[in-house]
Amino acid sequence: MRDIEFYAQVLGLTDPWFVEDVDLSVENKRVDITVSHHEGRLWACPACEAELPVFDHSEKRAWRHLDTGGFPTWLNARPPRVKCPTDGVRQVRLPWAEPRSRFTTAFERLAIDVLKETDISGAANILKMTWDECWGIVERAVARGKAAKKHRVPALIGVDEKAARKGHSNLTLVYDIVGGTVEYIADDRKQASLDGYFDAFSPAQRDTITAVAMDMWEPYINSVKEHLNNAENKIVFDRFHIMKHMGEAVDTVRKGEHSELRWNIETLPSSSKSSQPPSAERRGARLASAWMTLTRKNKGSTARPPKNSRKCGANVVRHGLGRATKGQFQPLAPPLPGLSMERTTGFELATLLLAR
Numbered sequence: 001m002r003d004i005e006f007y008a009q010v011l012g013l014t015d016p017w018f019v020e021d022v023d024l025s026v027e028n029k030r031v032d033i034t035v036s037h038h039e040g041r042l043w044a045c046p047a048c049e050a051e052l053p054v055f056d057h058s059e060k061r062a063w064r065h066l067d068t069g070g071f072p073t074w075l076n077a078r079p080p081r082v083k084c085p086t087d088g089v090r091q092v093r094l095p096w097a098e099p100r101s102r103f104t105t106a107f108e109r110l111a112i113d114v115l116k117e118t119d120i121s122g123a124a125n126i127l128k129m130t131w132d133e134c135w136g137i138v139e140r141a142v143a144r145g146k147a148a149k150k151h152r153v154p155a156l157i158g159v160d161e162k163a164a165r166k167g168h169s170n171l172t173l174v175y176d177i178v179g180g181t182v183e184y185i186a187d188d189r190k191q192a193s194l195d196g197y198f199d200a201f202s203p204a205q206r207d208t209i210t211a212v213a214m215d216m217w218e219p220y221i222n223s224v225k226e227h228l229n230n231a232e233n234k235i236v237f238d239r240f241h242i243m244k245h246m247g248e249a250v251d252t253v254r255k256g257e258h259s260e261l262r263w264n265i266e267t268l269p270s271s272s273k274s275s276q277p278p279s280a281e282r283r284g285a286r287l288a289s290a291w292m293t294l295t296r297k298n299k300g301s302t303a304r305p306p307k308n309s310r311k312c313g314a315n316v317v318r319h320g321l322g323r324a325t326k327g328q329f330q331p332l333a334p335p336l337p338g339l340s341m342e343r344t345t346g347f348e349l350a351t352l353l354l355a356r
């Protein structure tokens with residue numbers, strides 16, 4: 001098989017296109033394929049599909065194609081143009097490349113596969129391209145994807161914000177939860193950011209939305225309320241964000257109670273003439289009493305309640321009953337409901353005792 005036949009097959013060229021020449025330059029480490037077309041054919045106008053003869057040719061151009069044996073390979077051609085009565089002088093569609101692309105479709109496909117695995121800079125290094133060329137491929141792929149997307153509203157949508165990059169402002173994203181696709185992206189996370197999605201659809205189309213999963217972010221809530229009927233029954237706060245907020249709330253309470261407990265224990269007066277609030281005194285006394293109960297029930301232990309009972313309570317809090325239990329104490333009998341004595345910290349026990 002000759003090199004021109006080989007490349008005609010590899011490129012998938014059909015009449016009227018054919019490979020005219022192949023030039024391998026070992027010195028420049030590149031392969032140049034020249035593609036031409038037969039005369040006397042009609043070409044479709046890219047706008048209206050009218051069949052027209054060649055009017056003239058564009059300048060000779062080169063498209064980057066898949067490498068040949070590690071050598072960057074270029075496809076060279078002069079694209080024909082037609083003169084359409086309706087659309088004017090237009091360059092015809094080329095079977096190997098998209099309009100305005102400097103790469104063959106086969107090369108763009110490879111580049112997109114590489115871009116799925118790495119970032120723009122990484123892809124540019126692997127493919128021996130500039131950052132701008134890589135970005136152009138991304139932009140064209142996104143435009144193709146958007147053009148192919150049907151204008152419809154998913155029944156179940158998810159709304160979330162996402163940091164584009166560390167230190168940069170957020171983006172608003174709308175997902176099709178069932179299809180698992182990103183439906184919409186907008187700058188920022190304001191109400192207007194989400195409004196843009198809903199505004200692209202008619203009220204009747206928006207009525208087909210049955211649920212919107214989201215964070216408890218007021219601008220998003222307001223946007224849904226303004227655009228959807230019966231919005232209160234359609235908003236679903238997703239589990240991830242609820243758990244996140246719950247965790248933060250519990251942690252805030254824990255920190256507050258921890259410092260309050262420590263203050264109560266360490267300031268517990270030794271005399272009955274207390275200037276502290278009675279509740280604080282009672283709490284400290286309860287802690288001390290709890291410690292004494294534990295040690296009394298600790299069969300076989302030689303532990304004694306220290307003279308200064310407030311320090312005992314502090315120890316329960318600071319070091320954790322769990323750790324002390326493992327080495328020194330037997331579990332309480334019967335154990336406190338819902339608590340594993342092996343895992344329960346002194347703080348948890350103290351909180352439980354205070355709550356009783």
Ligand SMILES: [Zn+2]
Pocket residue numbers: 045046047048049050084085086087088
């Ligand atoms: Zn036309």
